[in-house]
Amino acid sequence: MPSVIKILPQHIANRIAAGEVVGRPEAVVKELIENSLDAGADHIQLIVKDGGKSLIQVKDNGCGMNPEDAVLCFNRHATSKISTAEDLENIRTMGFRGEALASIAAVSMVELKTKTGNSQTGTLVKNNGGEITENSEISTDNGTSVSVKNLFYNTPARRNFLKSDHTEFRHIYETFIRLAVANHNISFLFINNGKLVFDLKATDLSGRLSQIYGSDFTCNLLEVSNSNELISLNGFISKPSFTRKSRQEQLFFLNSRPIANKSLLYAVHSAYDDLIEKGDYPCYFLFLKLDPYRFDVNVHPSKSEVKFDDEKALFSFVRKTVTRTLEENNLVVNIGSSALSGKFYQNTDSIKKHRELTLYHKSASADNFTESFKKNKHGNVHELFVKDSGAYNPERNTDQETEHTDDHDISQNTSVNEIWQFRKKYIIYHLDSSLMIIDQHAAHERILYEQALERLNSNANLSQQLLMPITVVLNHIDYELVKSLEKEFNALGFDIEVASRNRVIIKGIPSDVRIGNEKLALQDMIDVYKKNDVKLNLDKRDNLAKSYACKHAIKAGDVLSEAEMLNLIDRLFLSRMPYVCPHGRPTIIKISADDLDRMFARKGFS
Ligand code: ADP
Ligand code: MG
Numbered sequence: 045m046p047s048v049i050k051i052l053p054q055h056i057a058n059r060i061a062a063g064e065v066v067g068r069p070e071a072v073v074k075e076l077i078e079n080s081l082d083a084g085a086d087h088i089q090l091i092v093k094d095g096g097k098s099l100i101q102v103k104d105n106g107c108g109m110n111p112e113d114a115v116l117c118f119n120r121h122a123t124s125k126i127s128t129a130e131d132l133e134n135i136r137t138m139g140f141r142g143e144a145l146a147s148i149a150a151v152s153m154v155e156l157k158t159k160t161g162n163s164q165t166g167t168l169v170k171n172n173g174g175e176i177t178e179n180s181e182i183s184t185d186n187g188t189s190v191s192v193k194n195l196f197y198n199t200p201a202r203r204n205f206l207k208s209d210h211t212e213f214r215h216i217y218e219t220f221i222r223l224a225v226a227n228h229n230i231s232f233l234f235i236n237n238g239k240l241v242f243d244l245k246a247t248d249l250s251g252r253l254s255q256i257y258g259s260d261f262t263c264n265l266l267e268v269s270n271s272n273e274l275i276s277l278n279g280f281i282s283k284p285s286f287t288r289k290s291r292q293e294q295l296f297f298l299n300s301r302p303i304a305n306k307s308l309l310y311a312v313h314s315a316y317d318d319l320i321e322k323g324d325y326p327c328y329f330l331f332l333k334l335d336p337y338r339f340d341v342n343v344h345p346s347k348s349e350v351k352f353d354d355e356k357a358l359f360s361f362v363r364k365t366v367t368r369t370l371e372e373n374n375l376v377v378n379i380g381s382s383a384l385s386g387k388f389y390q391n392t393d394s395i396k397k398h399r400e401l402t403l404y405h406k407s408a409s410a411d412n413f414t415e416s417f418k419k420n421k422h423g424n425v426h427e428l429f430v431k432d433s434g435a436y437n438p439e440r441n442t443d444q445e446t447e448h449t450d451d452h453d454i455s456q457n458t459s460v461n462e463i464w465q466f467r468k469k470y471i472i473y474h475l476d477s478s479l480m481i482i483d484q485h486a487a488h489e490r491i492l493y494e495q496a497l498e499r500l501n502s503n504a505n506l507s508q509q510l511l512m513p514i515t516v517v518l519n520h521i522d523y524e525l526v527k528s529l530e531k532e533f534n535a536l537g538f539d540i541e542v543a544s545r546n547r548v549i550i551k552g553i554p555s556d557v558r559i560g561n562e563k564l565a566l567q568d569m570i571d572v573y574k575k576n577d578v579k580l581n582l583d584k585r586d587n588l589a590k591s592y593a594c595k596h597a598i599k600a601g602d603v604l605s606e607a608e609m610l611n612l613i614d615r616l617f618l619s620r621m622p623y624v625c626p627h628g629r630p631t632i633i634k635i636s637a638d639d640l641d642r643m644f645a646r647k648g649f650s
Contacts, residue, residue: 055174058120058150059199065147068206069096069195070215072148076190077223078138080104081230082125085187086246089233090220095212096195103189108160114167115179117156120146138301150174151202152195158188173198217241217521221256222295222302225329228252241520253280253329257293258517258546260563266373268330270365275334275358277365282327284316284370289571293327299334308332311359315366332362463609469600471609477637484604485597486625487616492556493593493626494619500535500585507537507552514550515543516563522570523548532588538566556596568595590626
């Protein structure tokens, strides 16, 4: 049998390798900017068109290349950064594999212009799909400019695999932010489809975070700084009171390189354990410094995953540092013996605890408490079926008069006699011969969702005006999103005006939004909207109504008065689809007396 194995031609090998290095436009941006950083540039310009599909250009004022290197750099394994195997153990540059330019050129049309500081003229090299089509002397600035056009033009399958321009841009945007945060001492200019996204001057880390996220954001951050002989950790973390609904503002860097490592992520989160609600994410921008020989970045070509030689020690160092920062900033108080087990409670948590106690005492002495509960002084049932008697609730209408009248009307409608809140999460009552259990959050979500849809469809524009308009500075993506949804936001009752330079002015809010909570209400809604957008691909209005409902519905943990519970039930049954929340989960569970009899094997004896 003749030999069947062939060595692939270089250009085919490069095209295959390109799949690994350049998955999408974002990867090209990352590789090119990293090259500029490695070249010692202190000013980098990024120009993108159509989500990077038609153009990605990175221009720098770095060391440039001589005419020979300007051609050589397109060869596979062509790198100036390592030459011996030992060098691999001691890498300090972003790149070293020497395959980025070869891979990018294999699947696009590249134009490279470069000039070193000590030469009079520069070089232009054009490379289409791995073939050099032009190599000439030109006059150009010191430094390097690489334009990547028509990415994946010769690999249609990959091109079809790309997402919308908007989505591809978002990936580029996130990568840009990571690089800009890590390299705050370098100035960046970012232009998308001819519009300025960022013009960032060199500054310190906190300055860079302000430039990107706004000063409202940075005043909620705490500085982190700790080191020993082997490790150092610096940067910023958010106060526990300032959290997001997504992980977008969580950046971890290892020796200035953005990394993804589950264990480190968990180390930071575990320090916030008892301080934030489940589903809320702290923001952080943390820089870890380690000797290069203590970890291996070679695990993955994109170099974002790393392996550490002593992950445990690192974990505890990070956790300890973050915990200490939170403690030192007096955000936490230790209570009782739980302090010994390393658990901390935020001030608000101890208020919550206090609330529970008050509730317990008040209910124990309440006159209208049923006999059976009164007798059960020690049982858990007593504690769990606490009948609410008006404990503190910031959203509560404190007017006792109205509460009473409401109470009366509603109880007649639904013929509810006894009603309890169980674990501050469920409402329990009996209706005719059935026991009803309502999930308070899901039920309220259903009500608000339908109400929001109704407003969106009727363009009702009902909002309560604020005395003083509030200006919110958003990041660019959120700003663009609000801009595209301005009409819908207004219909919902947010009287907002989209101003210039990423600013949004809130003049009025829907009546369900608490005064003083406007900024957070808007930001949270945007976060949920984006999440839904990626995950569920919803229609604009439906998504907005869902985000609105989710963010403004009462939560598990909110204490409700009897009147509020009755009101909720009443409104729930007036809705179109009372039995499921907008996400399709049940709102009500019903257990009939017959079911109970059956469960207790009582059938026939009742
Ligand atoms: P690597 O970065 O892993 O070395 P690349 O394919 O990204 O591999 O780049 C190959 C080589 O081309 C680099 O080692 C460097 O010498 C040169 N090079 C690439 N981009 C630039 C730039 N912007 N400025 C100067 N030299 C560059
Ligand atoms: Mg490189």
